[in-house]
Amino acid sequence: MSPVVVIGAGPQGLAAAAHLLERGLEPLVLEAGDSPAAAVAEWGHVRLFSPWSELTDAAARRLLEPTGWSLPESGFPTGAQWIEGYLAPLAEVLGGRVAYDSEVVGVGRKGRDLAVDDGRAEQPFVVHVRRGDGTEARFEAQAVIDASGTWTTPNPAGADGLPALGERAAVSGGLVDFRVPTAAEASEFAGGHVVIVGNGHSAATAIGLFARVAKRAPDTRVTWVLRRGSVGNTFGGGSGDELPERGALGQRAKKAVEDGLVDLVTGFRTEEVVVEHGRVSLRAEDGRRLEPADRIIVLTGFRPDLSFLTEIRLDLDMRLQAPARVAEEVDPNIHSCGSVRATGAADLAHPEPGFFIVGAKSYGRAPTFLALTGFEQVRSVVAEIAGDREAAARVDLVLPDTGVCGGAGLFDEPAEVNSGAGCCTSAPQPISLGERPRR
Structure with missing residues (x-):
C-alpha cells in the first residue's frame, strides 16, 4: 500500500509520522530543508513561551523513550534547544522515512486534474518533488498531511497585503x-x-x-x-x-x-x-x-503557501485562507479569550478526501498557533486516516486562554481609546504616545 505523505519535518510533521507508525501506517516525510525542523532552526535563537511539557507529542514520546530519551523536566527552550532535545532525536528514530532536500512542488490525484469528478476519490494522490540537486520525483500516497507551515511566506510591510512600493x-x-x-x-x-x-x-x-x-x-x-x-x-x-x-x-x-x-x-x-x-x-x-x-x-505575521495545492479541492475561508471550520474559531477580528477550541480531523477536512492541512498553516493568516494545537490535530487526523472515527472525533485538549478579549478592536479606532479590555483581565492602562523622555 502507498504511504501517507507528510509535507514538512517540523514539530507537527514529525509528530504525524510517529502517530502513523503507531497506527501501523507507513509515513513518508518530505522536508524541503537539509535537516529536521529547518524552519525552526532559522529562529533557533528565539525562546519559546511554552514549557517543555507542552512542546512534545505523546506518540513521539512513546517512540523516543525506548532509545533512552527523556523529556527535559522544566524550562522554556529556544528553537535550537527544541531541535537538539526533541525534534532531531525524533527525526533520527524515523530514519529513512524522512527525506531531506525534497521540496513539494505539487499535489494532485493520479490521472485527474482539478476539474475531473469521475473516479477521483478512488485514485491515489500524487506528490511531485524537486530535490536539492535539481532532479524531480513523483510519489503516490493514500493520504496527504500538509504540515509545511508558513515560515517561508511572511506578510509584507505593505498595509494592503501587497509589498509596498519599493x-x-x-x-x-x-x-x-x-x-x-x-x-x-x-x-x-x-x-x-x-x-x-x-x-x-x-x-x-x-x-x-x-x-x-x-x-x-x-x-x-x-x-x-x-x-x-x-x-x-x-x-x-x-x-x-x-x-x-x-x-x-x-x-x-x-x-x-x-x-x-x-x-x-x-x-x-x-x-x-x-x-x-x-x-x-x-x-x-x-x-x-x-x-x-x-x-x-x-514582523507582520505569515500566510500559507497554497501554490503547490492548485490541483487539490480545498475549502478555505476567503479572509484567512484557513480551513473554513478552523477559521470560525481563530478569526482575529472576533475571537476572544476562552473561545478558541482544539481542532481535529472534522475541522481540517477538505472536499478532497484524505487531504489535511495541519499545524500553523491550518490557521492561515491568523496568529497565535501553539504546538499543543498541532499535536492534537495530527492525533485526530491520523486516527481518521486509520479509520478510527471515534478517536478522530474525540477532543483531548483544552487550549490555554490568552487573557485577551474582544478581538482586535476597530481598525480605525483612535490611539487614545483602549479596545483590548474585556472579560479576561482588567483594562490596560493608557500610555503616552508623545515624545520619549530624555534618558
Whole structure:
C-alpha cells in the first residue's frame, strides 16, 4: 500500500509520522530543508513561551523513550534547544522515512486534474518533488498531511497585503528583514535607528531585544509601528494569560514603551519603502513619513503557501485562507479569550478526501498557533486516516486562554481609546504616545 505523505519535518510533521507508525501506517516525510525542523532552526535563537511539557507529542514520546530519551523536566527552550532535545532525536528514530532536500512542488490525484469528478476519490494522490540537486520525483500516497507551515511566506510591510512600493528593492538591498535578529545582530545597531513593524509575539520579542540595546546605548532609536489606530491588545493578556511567559512577553514590551526606550506609532499603514543614501524609511498612506532608519524589521505575521495545492479541492475561508471550520474559531477580528477550541480531523477536512492541512498553516493568516494545537490535530487526523472515527472525533485538549478579549478592536479606532479590555483581565492602562523622555 502507498504511504501517507507528510509535507514538512517540523514539530507537527514529525509528530504525524510517529502517530502513523503507531497506527501501523507507513509515513513518508518530505522536508524541503537539509535537516529536521529547518524552519525552526532559522529562529533557533528565539525562546519559546511554552514549557517543555507542552512542546512534545505523546506518540513521539512513546517512540523516543525506548532509545533512552527523556523529556527535559522544566524550562522554556529556544528553537535550537527544541531541535537538539526533541525534534532531531525524533527525526533520527524515523530514519529513512524522512527525506531531506525534497521540496513539494505539487499535489494532485493520479490521472485527474482539478476539474475531473469521475473516479477521483478512488485514485491515489500524487506528490511531485524537486530535490536539492535539481532532479524531480513523483510519489503516490493514500493520504496527504500538509504540515509545511508558513515560515517561508511572511506578510509584507505593505498595509494592503501587497509589498509596498519599493519594498522588494529594499529587501534585496538588505535594508528590510522579516525575522527576529539575534542579540549579537541587534547590538550592531547600537546608536542607530531601527523600525519594527508588527503587532504580534514576534514583534514584542524584537522590541524587548532592541529595548535592551537602547538601555545600554541611549542614543539608539527604536520605532514600533502598528497599523491599527489603537494599542488594543498589542501588549497581550498579562497576568490573565494562562501561558505566563507569553503574558510576560507583552508586558516587557509595554514597559519598554512606558520607559521611553521605544517610540510607538499607531495607525501607520505603509504605502512606500523609500531608500536614500543607504538608509530606509516608510511612508504611510496618509502621507506621514518616518525618519530614515538603518534597518526595518517587518514582523507582520505569515500566510500559507497554497501554490503547490492548485490541483487539490480545498475549502478555505476567503479572509484567512484557513480551513473554513478552523477559521470560525481563530478569526482575529472576533475571537476572544476562552473561545478558541482544539481542532481535529472534522475541522481540517477538505472536499478532497484524505487531504489535511495541519499545524500553523491550518490557521492561515491568523496568529497565535501553539504546538499543543498541532499535536492534537495530527492525533485526530491520523486516527481518521486509520479509520478510527471515534478517536478522530474525540477532543483531548483544552487550549490555554490568552487573557485577551474582544478581538482586535476597530481598525480605525483612535490611539487614545483602549479596545483590548474585556472579560479576561482588567483594562490596560493608557500610555503616552508623545515624545520619549530624555534618558
